[in-house]
Each structure stands twice: as C-alpha cells, then as structure tokens.
Amino acid sequence: MLAVRQTLAALGVAALCVAASAPAAQETLEAQRAAAAEPVDTSAFRRDPPYRIGVSAGYLSNSWVVFALQHIRWEASLHPISEIIVTDAAFNPAKQIADIEDLMQREIDLLIYWPVDDRAIEDTLSRVVERGVATVQAGGGFNDHPGTITSAYISQWELGEMVARRLMEDLGGQGRIIAMLPIAGTTAAVDQLAALEHVLQEFPDIDLASVEYGDWNRARAKQITENLLQRFPRIDGVFSPAGQMSIGVAEAFDEAGRLDEVTMSPGDEYNGWLKWVAQHGQGGAVTFPPRAGQVAMQAAMRILAGEPVTRGIQVPSEFIPPDEIGAHVAMDRPDDWWATALPDAFLPN
Secondary structure (H helix, E strand, C coil), X not given: CHXXXXXXXXXXXXHHCCCCCHHHXXXXXXXXXXXXXXEECCHHHCCCCCEEEEEEECCCCCHHHHHHHHHHHHHHCCCCEEEEEEEECCCCHHHHHHXXXXXXXCCCCEEEEECXXXXXXXXXXXXXXXXXXXXXXXXXXXXXXXXXXXXXXXXXXHHHHHHHHHHHHHXXXXXXXXXXXXXXXXXXXXXXXXXXXXXXXXXXXXXXXXXXXXXXXXXXXXXXXXXXXXXXXXXXXXXXXXXXXXXXXXXXXXXXXXXXXXXXXXECCEHHHHHHHHHHCCCCEECCCCCHHHHHHHHHHHHHCCCCEECEEXXXXXEECHHHHHHCCCCCCCCCCECCCCCHHHCCC
C-alpha cells in the first residue's frame, strides 16, 4: 500500500510539472484502481443504531454540493439515523479542521466529508479514525490516506480523459487551448490536469496556452477568461470539465464577440451548461453525478453495521452527446440545478 501511495503522490507532482509518459500514466491509473479495490475491515467501527452522522462540508455555496447533500439526506431517511449534523467551512481549510473537531465533540458515530483541501485535513481525519469514528469522503477523487476509510469517488482522471479526448476530436487534433480547472491542489484539479497532459502527448499540434483555476465558480471562471481573451488573440478550444465554470467561460467569449472562434469541451450536468449545449449543439456533457452523496451514505451504513467495504467505491461518469442533452436538461429550472433522480420531497428549495 505504501508503494501505491507513493505512486499516487507522484501523479500529483507530474500533473503540476510535466506530463508523465503514457505507460507511466496507465500504471498510475491501474494502481489507483487496485488501491480502491482493497477491502477494509470495518468491525472496529460497528455501532448500534440509531446513528448520529456528521457531515463536514468544505463549502455549501456550490450547487453540486447542495444536491449531493440532498442525496445524503434521502438515503439517510431509509435508515435508523437520529440526526445529521452539517457544517460549512466556506472554503476555509482551517475552519473545516475546527468543524470536524466540533463534530467529534458532539459524539457523532460517523463522519462524511468533502474537502476544501485534501492535504490540510489529513492529520485531523487520522485522529478521527484513531478515536474509533469512521470517515467517508463523498464525491471527490479517490483518497488513499489512512484518515479516510472509504471514498465514494468520481474518477477525476477518467472524467478528465473523456473530456480531453472529446475536445481533441472536435478540434481535429489542432489548435491552441486553455484549461479551466477547479481549486488548485485538490485531487480534482491535479488528476484532471494529469489526464489532459496525458492525452495531449498524442496530439503534438495542440498547444496548451494556459492552465487556470476557477474554483468551481461561474463568475470567477468568467473573469479569468476575460483576462485570457486580452492576452491571446486566438483561442481555439477550452478544456473545462465543470459545467458551472464552462458557462462562465462561454459567456466571456460571447461578450467579447469571439464565441464563434472557440470549441468548448464537454462540461458536466450543471443545468446552466446543459441549457447552453441545447442551444448551441456543442460540447455535450461528461457526468459528475451528485448521487455520490447517496453512495457515500450507503457505504456509511455498511461500515456502521461492521460490514466490509472497499477503499474506494467509484461512481462512474458517462458521456452525453449534444444531440441527447434534451433528455437531461431542465429548461424550466434555474441554472444552478442538476439532473437528478431525487424524490420531490428531497429536491433543493
């Protein structure tokens, strides 16, 4: 397992510096899959119901997180859970550490979390586990740290590779592109960039002109793109797996009168992006399912019953081509909506 962690750490370094060779990249992905498949004995975390569940949100201002939380609550309603205590760190890693410590003081039986910064809370999560409380990550990339018992994860590498390959295909393997990634240093940002760089090795006629970090924020992505449009007289394509940032990028191009020059990559199933795809017939979507919250809660119930789980439970992404977006977009819903199977009683207000 140490070798696996060293391999995954090396992935982060490579992603921030230069692209790994194709064989090394494939070996890294296979190592991640092997680590995720490793079984975990959860007998030490078995508790008698009813359960008190703590949810440490790195942030709640993001609409995907709101939907993921509702999936947690929906699944919780099916089990003997007496209370769900939710905290919001508002993008502040220090506050998330304090939030987790406060949840422990409230005698929770299990902690579900998604991080602001994975590294910043590792030691805190380890202390939680050492005190006999299991931890489950909901919806981030795979986390192999000892402070996380299991992750309901969306493979940021596989998602990033799918998005990159669709963009390369739509560009015909030529042109200048920019990349709009989520929060710098997170598993999502590191793995998405690594996947993009891996794919770019096959396309020497594609120039990656700039890598930016939009923090999963529509307004910030728009502002960053406005600056890039002043720097670069020509931008042929945009790699942006997150729909809420993609729509901000597209708005910046549109307002600059340069929308016709750019090819957008697939985003995710953020409703504002799906509306844009339905209108422009471009890009499509590679899903980032908020039901990862439900999968996390299902794993939590198995852990509290003392049943074994694996280190990672993948929530798969899938590509939705532009001509099939109509089955997923909700034109009568706000942009900050997500394609979902939530019952009406659990839909966000």
